[in-house]
Amino acid sequence: xxxIKRNEANWLPSVFDDMLKTDWLGGTTNVNSIGTSIPAVNIxxxxxxxxxxxxxxxxxxxxxxxxxxxxxxxxxxxxKKENENPEKNGRYTRKEFSYSNFKRAFSLPETVESEKIAxxxxxxxxxxxxxxxxxxxxxxxxxxxxx
Numbered sequence: 001x002x003x004i005k006r007n008e009a010n011w012l013p014s015v016f017d018d019m020l021k022t023d024w025l026g027g028t029t030n031v032n033s034i035g036t037s038i039p040a041v042n043i044x045x046x047x048x049x050x051x052x053x054x055x056x057x058x059x060x061x062x063x064x065x066x067x068x069x070x071x072x073x074x075x076x077x078x079x080k081k082e083n084e085n086p087e088k089n090g091r092y093t094r095k096e097f098s099y100s101n102f103k104r105a106f107s108l109p110e111t112v113e114s115e116k117i118a119x120x121x122x123x124x125x126x127x128x129x130x131x132x133x134x135x136x137x138x139x140x141x142x143x144x145x146x147x
Contacts, residue, residue, distance in 0.1 A: 033066070038102050047138040050112065050130040054104070057124030064126060066119055073117075075126070076103040110135035 042053040042080060056064075067074045078101040108114070112130045119128045 034115055037100070038104070041104060043106075047132075052106070052128040052130065054126040054128075055124065056121075056126055059121075059124075059126075061121040061126075064119075064121065066128065068108075068114055068117065071108045071112075071114070072105055073128070073130075075103045075128070077101060111139065112137055 040055045041076045042051075042055075044051045044053070052073075052075075056077065059077060065074075065076045067076075078099075080097070080099050089120055108130065111132050113133045116131045117128065118128070119126065121127075
């Protein structure tokens with residue numbers, strides 16, 4: 001089984017969503033309908049686990065929220081930056097601020113052992129380890145005797 005991507009922020013079916021978010025120069029874009037950048041995600045499966053890697057440079061581990069609800073893994077982040085340079089009389093010479101947020105949700109297969117999910121953030125990459133249940137792991141080959 002593999003992880004299934006869920007994008008709750010978009011009401012279009014995934015086929016149409018993929019068509020509309022295609023970069024006509026080749027590849028796909030990772031910008032949603034309001035111009036907010038959505039971090040790229042890699043999902044890797046091994047015999048023992050799934051690994052979800054989220055590219056989010058410039059953030060800290062405190063910027064992320066990871067939630068598991070009814071076998072749906074939700075990764076979100078919200079960041080607010082404000083820089084001010086007011087003049088002495090209180091009028092702004094310049095005021096710059098930005099808000100960025102994202103939310104990604106993935107339906108987990110029944111084979112994931114949800115109690116053992118772990119996450120780490122290193123060098124701009126959030127990694128979430130989703131271990132498989134023992135019965136879902138690939139069993140070694142064995143010989144069966146004929147009676």
